[in-house]
Every structure is written in C-alpha cells, then in structure tokens.
Amino acid sequence: MRPPPKERWFANLVLVSASVASAGAGLLALGTARSFQVGMARQSLLVGGPFCLGAGFLACLRLPLPRRVTLAMTLISLVAAAYIAETYLRELPFLRLRLAARRFGIPFDARNQFEVVRDLRKIGTDVYPVTFPAWQGLPSQEAAVLPLGGISSVTTVFCNEMGQYVVYRSDEHGFHNPQGIWSSGRCELGVLGDSFTQGACVPTEQNFVELLRRDYPATLNLGMVGNGPLLMLAGLKEYLTQLRPGIVLWVYTEGNDLTFDLNREKRFTRLTDYLLPEHRQGLLARQPECDAFLRGLMDREYISREADTMQMSAPGRFWRLWSLRQALGLQVGEIKLASSRVDLPLFRRILEEARRTTQGWGGKLYFVYLPAEARYHEEKYRREYDWARGQVLSIIEDLRLPLIDLHLPVSRHPDIPELYAHRGAHFSPAGNRLVADTILETLRSSTGK
Incomplete structure (x- = not known):
C-alpha cells in the first residue's frame, strides 16, 4: 500500500524548506562575517554549521516516511517555539521602558x-x-x-x-x-x-x-x-x-x-x-x-x-x-x-x-x-x-x-x-x-x- 501523498508531500516540503532556510542563513552569516571581520574559527562555525545542517535535511529525504513526518512535525514545533521566543525578546525592551517610566513617575510615550x-x-x-x-x-x-x-x-x-x-x-x-x-x-x-x-x-x-x-x-x-x-x-x-x-x-x-x-x-x-x-x-x-x-x-x-x-x-x-x-x-x-x-x-x-x-x-x-x-x-x-x-x-x-x-x-x-x-x-x-x-x-x- 502506497503512503498517502499528502503526508509525503508535507514531509518533503518541510525538509526541503528547512534545507533552503539553512543555506540562506549560512549565506547571510557569510556576508555579515566579512563585514565584521570575524575570525576564521567563528566564521567556520557560524557559516559552515547552517550549510551542514541544510545538507543533513536533504539527506533526511531518504528516511522512511513515518520518520520524515515525525521530523517535519518536530521542526515545525521548534520553529514555532523560536518565533514565540523572538516575539517575547523583541517586546522585552518596550516592557522595560514601560517599567522605567513607572519607576521614574513619567508618562510613557509609546511613539517611535x-x-x-x-x-x-x-x-x-x-x-x-x-x-x-x-x-x-x-x-x-x-x-x-x-x-x-x-x-x-x-x-x-x-x-x-x-x-x-x-x-x-x-x-x-x-x-x-x-x-x-x-x-x-x-x-x-x-x-x-x-x-x-x-x-x-x-x-x-x-x-x-x-x-x-x-x-x-x-x-x-x-x-x-x-x-x-x-x-x-x-x-x-x-x-x-x-x-x-x-x-x-x-x-x-x-x-x-x-x-x-x-x-x-x-x-x-x-x-x-x-x-x-x-x-x-x-x-x-x-x-x-x-x-x-x-x-x-x-x-x-x-x-x-x-x-x-x-x-x-x-x-x-x-x-x-x-x-x-x-x-x-x-x-x-x-x-x-x-x-x-x-x-x-x-x-x-x-x-x-x-x-x-x-x-x-x-x-x-x-x-x-x-x-x-x-x-x-x-x-x-x-x-x-x-x-x-x-x-x-x-x-x-x-x-x-x-x-x-x-x-x-x-x-x-x-x-x-x-x-x-x-x-x-x-x-x-x-x-x-x-x-x-x-x-x-x-x-x-x-x-x-
């Protein structure tokens, strides 16, 4: 019995997308590293790491479908958690600013x-x-x-x-x-x-x-x-x-x-x-x-x-x-x-x-x-x-x-x-x-x- 095409399509799309995103992160890190004159050891880690990860995701396309689906669901959960954390950390300075205004008894100006x-x-x-x-x-x-x-x-x-x-x-x-x-x-x-x-x-x-x-x-x-x-x-x-x-x-x-x-x-x-x-x-x-x-x-x-x-x-x-x-x-x-x-x-x-x-x-x-x-x-x-x-x-x-x-x-x-x-x-x-x-x-x- 052939696996459901939707499951296969879903798993493969997530893994390919993760590979492309990893490669993009590596290219971005490479450009930034050159601008900041980052040392070779740190550059190798932060640039090479995403490329290796991307290659790993492509290799995972050869896994059995149940494992690919499980891995895809895990990746989506991790990405969602990362962006929830990013949202919180982005708002943290504004929270500190509001608390500072309260501490100093100053009306808070929310404008940029x-x-x-x-x-x-x-x-x-x-x-x-x-x-x-x-x-x-x-x-x-x-x-x-x-x-x-x-x-x-x-x-x-x-x-x-x-x-x-x-x-x-x-x-x-x-x-x-x-x-x-x-x-x-x-x-x-x-x-x-x-x-x-x-x-x-x-x-x-x-x-x-x-x-x-x-x-x-x-x-x-x-x-x-x-x-x-x-x-x-x-x-x-x-x-x-x-x-x-x-x-x-x-x-x-x-x-x-x-x-x-x-x-x-x-x-x-x-x-x-x-x-x-x-x-x-x-x-x-x-x-x-x-x-x-x-x-x-x-x-x-x-x-x-x-x-x-x-x-x-x-x-x-x-x-x-x-x-x-x-x-x-x-x-x-x-x-x-x-x-x-x-x-x-x-x-x-x-x-x-x-x-x-x-x-x-x-x-x-x-x-x-x-x-x-x-x-x-x-x-x-x-x-x-x-x-x-x-x-x-x-x-x-x-x-x-x-x-x-x-x-x-x-x-x-x-x-x-x-x-x-x-x-x-x-x-x-x-x-x-x-x-x-x-x-x-x-x-x-x-x-x-």
Missing part, C-alpha cells in the same frame, strides 16, 4: 522616533532625529566633508529610555550645548565621548556634562552617538584646538570603544588621517556645508519614509531571529574582547596624539573610565571586560594620563541598578549625578578649584 519628529513637524517645528556621524557620515566617502556634530540650531529628537524622549535644541555646530557657547569664545572644560556624554537618555538638565557646569559654566560637550576613539580625536583636533580649554575629559565607554567602535573607525582613512599632527577639515568654518549634507541625508534616510520603514529593518530582523540569536550569543558580528580583536597599539597612538595636541595649547587631558552596565550582572561580560580594563589602564598609566575611574564608585554603590535607566540602558539621573560628582571631586583635588 519618527512619529515624534512627524508630530513636531505638523506644528511647524524645524526638527530632525539625532544624527549619527559615526554611521551616516563615514560611509559617504564621496562627500566633500565629514561632519562630526549634528545639524545646527534645530530641535533634535534624541532617545527614550525612561518613558519620554529627550528633545533638545542643538547648538551652533550641532552638539548638545546651550546656544551661544561657541560665540562666547570661552571654554574652560571640553568633554569628548559617545552617547553617554551626549546625554542619553535623561533630561538635558540631568546629564552629567550639564551637571559639570555647576563648577565649570564654560563647558563644551562634543559627545555624539557612536563616537569611538578616532572620532573623539577628530573632535578634539577640529574644535578644541581653536577654543583651547584648560581641561579636556576623554570619556571612555567600556564595552564598545576599544572593540566595535575602533575596529569600524580604523577602516576609514578620513579618520586615521587625524593621527597626522596637522590634519584638519576646518569644520568650524564649514557648518553650512555640514548642515546641507546632514539635512539631505536625514531627509532621504528618515523623514521622507513611512513610519514602518523607520524601524531599521525590524521585520527582517524578526524573520532572522535577531533577538533570539543575540540572547544565545549566536550573533555573527559579536565582539569578543580577545587580543586578536583589540588594536591596542592604535588605541595608544590615538591617546598619545590627543595628549600631545592638548599639551600643545597648555591644556591637560583626563581619562574618564565609564564601566559597562553588563559587567555587574553577567559573569561572561565581567571576565572579558576585566581583561580589556587591565590593558587600557596599563596604557593610561604608561602615558601618565590622570585617571577618573567610575568603576570603583559604581561597584561600591548599594543599589547598582538604580544607576541605570534599566537593564542594557544608559545611566539614570542618579548615575549621571554619580559620574558628575566623581569627576568634580577629582578635578577639585587636582586643580584646587
């Missing part, structure tokens, strides 16, 4: 960034989402200018980790500073860094750079989302060499500056050129050019699109089980803090050039160490971060840079989660106060102010 921009534009506001020079400007090699700040003098929609979006008016060069600070010509403290320095994601008056203005009113914030060591050096040489503050804070973020950021930045000669002593773009005099470039870029990539395309390939991420793979440590581009992934000599050269440049006008460079939130609740991250921390602190000591180490006060805090908006987020208002107080305490003892 595009919707906030759209609603503000409806009432006539000149508004843009925060720009990402690290992501948006660097790939545009044909552009005549590489902006380091955002669009100048516009309402800027930043981020939301506490329930409400941080919205501020950018300064004359697109940074998060009070209007008029550049025209005053006076700067006593310059701060370089990434999104932590820029003020993510607390109200402006509660970010740590704003709190530093209590003692240093003429403080210039050059923090931008995604900045790594080379972009920070670029900001120092383009802007601070003109204003010459007596104190420069180099705010290092553990967990991405030395690995992901630096490994991306060093691929662009536009940034490595800043290691040359006299290299400049002359950005202080080119803000209209920067604005035109960034407005065009943002209009094309964000504002002119429909709201659903603003999710940065969210549907594609869902079907690729992005959140689940991240939770399981199966991200192709996952950064490991192994010596093969960290360019310590380049990091040292960058700091040497930053120190030399700052000393050239009589200023003093301080190294501020911000610890990664993950080190306090995940052992695997703590071990990796400890290794990198030792390497970084050794360089700082060798270069004789004054160190302001936030790991010690954070680790000694009686309620570490209170210092962050939520798991995986930036500092909360309490965390920003701790950062500002620690920096001011060190500066007071060092300068006598």
